Amino acid sequence: MDHTPLRIAIIGGGVSGLSLAYYLQKFGSEAARQIEITLFERKSSLGGNAETVWVDLGNRRLPGKPGTPYRRWADLGVNDVNLATSPHLRTLLAEIGELERLKPLENTASYFSRDGSVALTDDRELFRGASDPSHELSLADGGRLAVLIALLHRSAIDLVESRRITPRYTVDDFFDACAAAPAEMLSAAANALNVDIDWEDPALPERLERLRHTVYYPRISAMYFTDDRGPGGMPLQAPFEYYRLQEGGSPPDRRYFEHGVQHWLEALAAHITGPLKQGPRVEILRGIEVEARLSTQGVTLTERAPGERRWEADLLIMATHAEDALPLLTFGDGLSETQRELQHILGKVRYTRSFGVCHTSATRLPPNPNLWRTRNIEIRGREDTFHPYRIDYVVNRHQNDAETPCYDRAGLPQFFVSLVDDLNRIPRSEMLDRHASPPDAPASLAGAALGAAGYRDRLPAIESALEAKAWTLFKHNVLDAECLEAQAEIERYNQRTARRRYEGHRGVCPLLFAGGWTRGAGLQEQCLKQSAHLVALLLAAPERRLNPLRLAASGGQARQRHSQASGFAPLPASL
Structure with a gap:
């Protein structure tokens, strides 16, 4: 039996990459060999398609006290979950002490046309405020x-x-x-x-x-x-x-993450890298972009930087977008057939891009302010042939200010997050500035909001007026028929590869795939479920040995x- 450590490298520090490290550490003692895990994230902050920003809404005034800058936070991408259908996430958050930070959001929506001819509000869960019966969907x-x-x-x-x-x-x-x-x-x-x-x-x-x-x-x-x-x-x-x-x-149990989605991801990272943590060692390397050369003997990862540091691994798991994976990979001798197979599978996954912007431009919202809800969805003309992703959130409602007195009594201005296909949809003067988290924010978020997640760093040039603004660029795989077929095919590839490695076959490509594109719509629960599934495949075929995983899934x-x-x-x- 081989007693040398099994070195597993993970590329990608979003929900998928971090949950892979979590499950590998949690159940690594089930493996026949000792495991060592290294996660590479090209940005200084974790998150993938999750990014939390802090913004300044002005001076807060309290009786007998001087005005002070009042900072609020907003999620630009991933922003809430349904705990009623998220057993993996619930279990994980409870273990790391973050479950109590999930707060009930105001679960309302508005459907409106710009000319006012259509106005419907979904107010079944509007517990405070007014609902106009002439517009109520129910x-x-x-x-x-x-x-x-x-x-x-x-x-x-x-x-x-x-x-x-x-x-x-x-x-x-x-x-x-x-x-x-x-x-x-x-x-x-x-x-x-x-x-x-x-x-x-x-x-x-x-x-x-x-x-x-x-x-x-x-x-x-x-x-x-x-x-x-x-x-x-x-x-x-x-x-x-x-x-x-x-x-x-x-009923559904829709929650938002207090202090933002990036907070729980940073908390998860701290949990799995803690010096007293039992189980396999996990190292998270931030701000390092790597390329990987694959051979039938293992993986060599090289930093894309002047220093060109190198790491060796026995297995690589790509927890990135499908379109980002292959440009980072070089296939060595004996792996050309695998390369062609993966090019075919990953080539089926198509992407769109959108910008998440935190702002105060009320012109994005329904013309009638009484229709403003948590999620505001504009109805498009039937003649439209181009449907870029877009939605507008009232952040005060999403974070349920009506149920949070310290916010509700502050008389704060309304502020919004919009998902748009073009930054020019939001006037520069109405975009809020990005700020550091305040001193009373959780320690795990110190400076995190300044280290952008998302993909804004992939833009060729950003005008100076936009540098300090609270926005980011996201990529989304289109969940069309081709993508669903790719998900089925990558599952067959993962199963076949893991089985052959477990059975000791020679010439097996040391590469597996996770990431939001590999399962369903890539919701956080689906990312965790995919990570748990991959770990079960790796640690040995009989999943009955991983009772917590099996019970959570069932x-x-x-x-x-x-x-x-x-x-x-x-x-x-x-x-």
Whole structure:
């Protein structure tokens, strides 16, 4: 038996890379060999598509005290989770002492047209404030729209789960079928939810079309994995598996991360690298971009810098975007067939880019301020053929100021985060400046907000007026049929490679893949699940030895089944 340490290198310091290190350390004692883990992150801060910024909203005034600068934080990318469908995340956060930092957000949404002709608010979870009955989605058209939303949700999710459709069955296919034959498509859901529908109502197809174009298609276009060619051509399973995770549960449990998403990632990094931590040693190297040369004997990683430091490893796990992986890899002798296979698989994954901006430009929001909600989604014209990802958040609502007296009583100005395809959508004068975290912020965030995550450093040149502003650039893989096929193919590659390594075959490529693009929509729970799965493959085929992983996964499946059985009646939260 080989008693030398198994050296595992991970490239990528986002949720996927960090959770890989976490699970390898947690269950590394199950391996036949001692394990050593080194994680490489090219930026000084961790996060991937998560970035938290601190902004200054002015001077806070308190009775009898001088005004002081009042700093708030905002997440520019990943910003909340549904704990009801996230057993892996819940377990991990509880272990590292971060679960109590997850706070309930105000789970509301607005759908609006710029000309004011359409205005709907999803206010089922609006507990403080005012809701106008003339705009409330649950009351629209005498409540008929809300009932149909529940049926559409249940029918679409049941269809996806039935496995009777392929990734080539599109959102358009589903809604076309519902409008053409409502009873055939929706009656099973109506029976399951005990809802009476007049299937002969001549207005029924029109209501379904109204929901398609004023709720579902705008909402799908506000999902980060959206197709810029429009939501209709996307696989039905893409948005509805996302709905199941983000909106599922009985009830859903939507939370935001107090002090931002980067806080828990930094806390996770501190947890796995602590000097007293039991288990395999984990080293996280920041600000180091590496290239990797692969051979059948192992991996050589070389720093992309004048010093060209080198590291040797037995196995490499890429926890990056698909399009970033191959440019970092060189395949040695005997691996040309593997290289061609991976080029084919990763080449199927297409990317779009968007900017996250923290600002005070209210012109992005609905014309009627009474319609402002946590998530504000503009309805596009049906003639639009280009659908870049966009959504506008009222941060004060997302962080639930109404339930947080120290914020709510401060009389702060409203501030927003917008996801746009062009920075010029937001006036420079309305962009907020990026600041260091205040002294009372968690120690793990000291200076973190100044070390940009995201990909703004990949832009060729940034004008000086933008350097200090609170924005970043993100990349998103489009969850189209090609991407779903790539996910299935990379899973087969990972399984085959891990099995051959475990069985001692020669000539095996020392390379596996994680990352958000490899599973579902790349939600945090899915990234953790993929990491746990890879670790189970690596540490030996019998997953029964990893009971905590198996139990967490089975708990997630039970919750998902329960959310389907309970449905989304009478109205899915935050559609």
